[in-house]
Amino acid sequence: MERFVLTDAQWAKMEPHCLGKPTDPGRSGKDNRLFVEAVLWIVRTGSPWRDLPASFGNWNTVFKRYRDWVKADVFVRLFEACSEEPDMEYAMVDATIVKVHRHGQGAKGGLKARPSGVRRAA
Template identity: 40%
Template structure:
């Protein structure tokens, strides 16, 4: 088989493998349980690993961000994904693969930034026992546009984070912690927009591969989250 027929056959195979990866993402099923209509599970798994290693999904997500994002607000929040027992023994140890033990269980924390309409811009993965403060600043530096409002909950209320927002030309809209002695200005009306990032996490966790972490490696779990973010952008 040569020429157009060969290229057509290759496109069909690649589309089938993409559909197989999406099926795994939505259901959270083991790769070995992939239905036969998608072809051999080994082929789909190898294709998924290859695309994860080359950074395909993160590159697509970045391209969508550049062309479609709404920079009126930047919202930052975090959520945790419980690590399944099959993923709890990764190569290199749990800390190296962004796993940590909280009071409840072994989990991975997803630190997410989204735009004014609630679409994902970027994320950082850490263990559940890692402080939110250290991950907030890189997200601000990478995604905050000048004159934008940075909206966060009281878990991020610190002078250092407010100063970081100011240094990057933004306006901090952060809920005040009850223990704060000095009360800076706080726009409660604008803060109501923060529900959009909470809705984003709910949409992400419709994908069972995100709601529970089945991936042993940081890179493969990050690739699954990037793919889910792409589907949210294109509204699939």
């Protein structure tokens, strides 16, 4: 399988923070790098889990393992390990790529309190 995203240097920083090891039974330790590549593929493409290419394994198995890692805060540790020396290469955000939904722009609309035309009986 060709590697698409992670370099060997990046993986060297991440590997100690991953769950499981290759000798563990089940899905917890089998090829952590391939699993992280699968998660990055989902993030990069924005595709649903069911569209994960077969080369990454069964989509449902990868998803269940992803949920286990989320619950164990593994991705937080991976982020912290990789963000020690940020290069800020992709930190530029401007109005050409970020758009506010029209509901958040202060457009007219929404519920308004309107007095009833019928007076209450005293």
